[in-house]
Amino acid sequence: MLDTRTMTTGQSHRFVPQLRGVSLPSSRACDAVRVRDPLADTISLMGATMSYPRNVEIYGENEPAEFLYKVVSGSVRTYKILGDGRRQIGGFYLPGDIFGLEFADAHALSAEAMTDTKVLVVKRSALDAVAARDASIAQQLFAQTGRELQRVQERILLLIKSAQERVASFLLEMAEREPASNAVELSMSRQDIADYLGLTIETVSRTLTSLETAAAIGIPTSRRIVLRNRGALNRMSG
Amino acid sequence: MLDTRTMTTGQSHRFVPQLRGVSLPSSRACDAVRVRDPLADTISLMGATMSYPRNVEIYGENEPAEFLYKVVSGSVRTYKILGDGRRQIGGFYLPGDIFGLEFADAHALSAEAMTDTKVLVVKRSALDAVAARDASIAQQLFAQTGRELQRVQERILLLIKSAQERVASFLLEMAEREPASNAVELSMSRQDIADYLGLTIETVSRTLTSLETAAAIGIPTSRRIVLRNRGALNRMSG
DNA sequence: CGTGATCTTGAGGGAATTCAATGTCGGTGG
DNA sequence: CCACCGACATTGAATTCCCTCAAGATCACG
Secondary structure, X not given: OOOOOEEOOOOOOOOOOOOOXXXXXXXXXXXXXXXXXXXXXXXXXXXXXXXXXXXXXXXXXXOEOOEEXXXXXXXXXXXXXXXXXXXXXXXXXXXXXXXXXXXXXXXXXXXXXXXXXXXXXXXXXXXXXXXXXXXXXXXXXXXXXXXXXXXXXXXXXXXXXOHHHHHHHHHHHHHHOOOOOOEEEOOOOHHHHHHHHOOOHXXXXXXXXXXXXXXXXXXXXXXXXXXXXXXXXXXXXX | OOOHHHHOOOOOOOOOOEXXXXXXXXXXXXXXXXXXXXXXXXXXXXXXXXXXXXXXXEEOOOOEOOEEEEEEXXXXXXXXXXXXXXXXXXXXXXXXXXXXXXXXOEOOOEEEEOOOEEEEEEEHHHHHHHHHHOXXXXXXHHHHHHXXXXXXXXXXXXXXXXXXXXXXXXXXXXXXXXXXXXXXXXXXXXXXXXXXXXXOHHHHHHHHHHHHHOOOEEEEEOOEEEEOOHHHHHHHOO
16 A cells, blocks of 8 residues: 555656746746745745545654655645544645644654645755755745644644534634635545544534534535535634 | 633733843853753843743733743743633743744733743844854754644644543653652642643542542642652553 | 632533434445 | 445434532631
8 A cells, every 4th residue: 555656747856956036036927926935936846746545645653754745736634543543633734735844853643645636745855955045945944834833723722612613613714725615625524524623523413413503504515515604603613 | 700710810910020131151051051052042141031920921912922931940821811711721831941932923822920930031033133143043943843833733632632631641741841750849720730731620630639549649739749650640641 | 817719529410422323425236 | 227335424312521510628828
């Protein structure tokens, strides 16, 4: 099972540190991207694309944290298995999200593709080398870490809430990632949601149906949630 | 009443701390520290010492995050008050610990002295300026952030456990900070512990007595816990 | 000592889990 | 095409764990 993942890019991923474009923006569009997100741009330039089928491991807990990842398409979950078999999900990552940022030498969490997924992979050492030359990259890495920290701190606040508050918060969190629509397409199973929220699958299910009964949401299919009343959800989210 | 627990800590008016002067380390001991921990040393060199009495606010949520703090003596808690009055404690900081590291412009949490406390205070802007020149300082700041992130991730794992597991984990965590002894001197109240672990004060108290009954710990005074059987505690911590 | 704050203990209730059964959906082969 | 299967989801009933409310015990401090 180790090698169901496949390299889809033949491009050399040995990076030659040529910070082109940083000081000489040429086109408006390009400039905008670079100025806003030099890290993303660097990853795109340096990264190799890899594909992982659904439910396949991208990296495992305790493996050396050699790479940084960015989701191109599909979705990824990070998680940790506790001694007694319980699983805690660290986060869900959708296209554009960066994951695999670690501070110890080894990964604290495992990562798995939730659906068939393409990711950009970049060697940490290469990225560090660029960061050493380009302060804006270093700054972005730092900022990315800070955002991750804030995200995790909010999870702590979530985990002390009631089941209904957790589920409502979760739906609003997911909805923020698809701003255009009022519906959420869940790429994760009820079990994933439960392990993310620190609840059981039954409680998640019951809470969702109760939210539907309360006319706060609609559940046309189990993986699709329509937000009918965001105000109510917001109130319920604690 | 909604909020008795947050009222118990007493006055919430802002204390204006006294500036005691700049610490100027000159001893050999500090030189040794310098090699191992350039960040700590820089803070010592640049920082001003401030004193805060017990239960007095050091900074408040949403205030601009201008400073970085290092505990010299005493103890500090960071916390956030939720809409309905619940309080979540972000962390406890003991001598040597750094707190106040933020990524947004404003503090996400408030900080209070749990006991009479002395802290070193350093302007972020000054520290950033040093970091820009000295890569080892920048690296230390980054590492410090990474450690904070790991700490918070472990808290998430803690919050999905049972009450007994949480309390056992908490005791072991506190014990790690006083490696010499087999006893833990708690600088925080039961309410603080409860708000840290996402439990009620009664559950914390009951769990502690049950651990004592099980001969895993001793409780000579309410603020002093003797670890009688670390193996058992470890097993109980999940 | 008395007083308030903190901590412990008890009884009862409620929210979430556990255990168990049923329902739904997508795929696969007869 | 439909019947069957397995994976996933929902629903129900009983139980457990923790919270709430309430009372007492202990501690710190004047």
